[in-house]
Amino acid sequence: MKPISLAAVSALALTAAACGPKVPVARAALDCPPTEGELSRTSVSPDGKACTYVNKGGAEVTLQLVNVTGSADATLADIETTLLANRTPATTADAAKAGSPDKPGSEVLKDAAKANKEAADDTKGLSVSVTLDDKNDQPREPAVVSEEGGTTRVRLPGISVVANDHDETANVRVGPITIDAGDDGATVRIRRDVRLRGEALNPEKRGLRAMFLYTGSDLPDGYRFVGYEAGGPKRGPITVAVVRSKSEGPDGSELYPDVKKLVRKNGGV
Numbered sequence: 720m721k722p723i724s725l726a727a728v729s730a731l732a733l734t735a736a737a738c739g740p741k742v743p744v745a746r747a748a749l750d751c752p753p754t755e756g757e758l759s760r761t762s763v764s765p766d767g768k769a770c771t772y773v774n775k776g777g778a779e780v781t782l783q784l785v786n787v788t789g790s791a792d793a794t795l796a797d798i799e800t801t802l803l804a805n806r807t808p809a810t811t812a813d814a815a816k817a818g819s820p821d822k823p824g825s826e827v828l829k830d831a832a833k834a835n836k837e838a839a840d841d842t843k844g845l846s847v848s849v850t851l852d853d854k855n856d857q858p859r860e861p862a863v864v865s866e867e868g869g870t871t872r873v874r875l876p877g878i879s880v881v882a883n884d885h886d887e888t889a890n891v892r893v894g895p896i897t898i899d900a901g902d903d904g905a906t907v908r909i910r911r912d913v914r915l916r917g918e919a920l921n922p923e924k925r926g927l928r929a930m931f932l933y934t935g936s937d938l939p940d941g942y943r944f945v946g947y948e949a950g951g952p953k954r955g956p957i958t959v960a961v962v963r964s965k966s967e968g969p970d971g972s973e974l975y976p977d978v979k980k981l982v983r984k985n986g987g988v
Contacts, residue, residue, distance in 0.1 A: 745956060749782060749985050756977030774975065778964040782981055787955030791927055792910070795949060798959060799931055802945045806937040904935020915952060916987045926952050926988045930974060941965045948978050950986030958986035 748767030753760050758772040758780060772780040787794050881890040891898040899906040908931050912924040932946035942963050951957035960978045 745952070745954075746784060746958070746985065746987070749784060749958070751782065755981050756975075758975075758977045758981070772981075774977070776964065777966040778962055778975065780975075780978055780981075781961045782985070783959055783961070784956040784985075785949075785959050787953070787957060791953045791955065791957060794955070794957065795929055795931070795947075795959075798947060798949075798961070802931075802947070802961065803933060805939045806935070807939060808937060904933060904937065907932040912953075913950075913988050925954075926950065926986070927957075928983075928986075928988055932974060946974055948974050948982045950982045950988040952987070958982050 749770055751760055751763050751767075751770035755772070757774045759774070761771045761773055763770040769781065769783040772782065774780070785794060785798070788797070891900075895909055895911045897906075897908045908929075910929045911927065913926045913928050914921055914924050915926040918925065927950065929949040930946070931949075932944065934944040938945060942965050945961075945963050947959050947961045949957050949959045958981075960974075960982050962974055962978060
């Protein structure tokens, strides 16, 4: 009986291994359709690892496969550094222009900064603790509102707000979303661990999705905003769509839906 039992156990182990999560094959080239919504393709590299698009508003999109160096987060940080290079100090005229109504993305974030400053004014001199209960009436970590030296801080589970009266800036963190807003510009970052396509039952989230957006009057060459949408396996390669525009900006803290579709299709997330 022992040999039979051993064979049965071995067969079961092999079956379980075969059914377990497999490492997806790394993408070698991009799927770059001629059009994606309002995006129109303008070029494809010979190796298929990069392609460019434009939309009706004049935004320039470069879709590319990016190898991971060090870590996925470090790789994305390098892309941000490149996007924000060669910025120039904003003049008073530039700052006024940055707040004009034709920049919806900037306006939304500036409104957030203004709201946080007003909240700071309302809470000056206060130091309070409030306990929140969830739907199961389980006590949560207390929320804390405090003011010190012109800076107001709000702490909630998964939420952090820091508003500075001196330079009228605000830093907002809600879960995976970070917003930094001030007079000269605004930055939005979103970073999530996600499951790769076909791995809905895998307990391990082996993929990532990320979004970065910067809008400000200090960008070079007349650009009004820059950013990227990224997705793919953490081990790489990651699909990254870099977006630049001299005209219209994205609506609030979201890049264009068509850009997101291209990234998710190619990134497998």
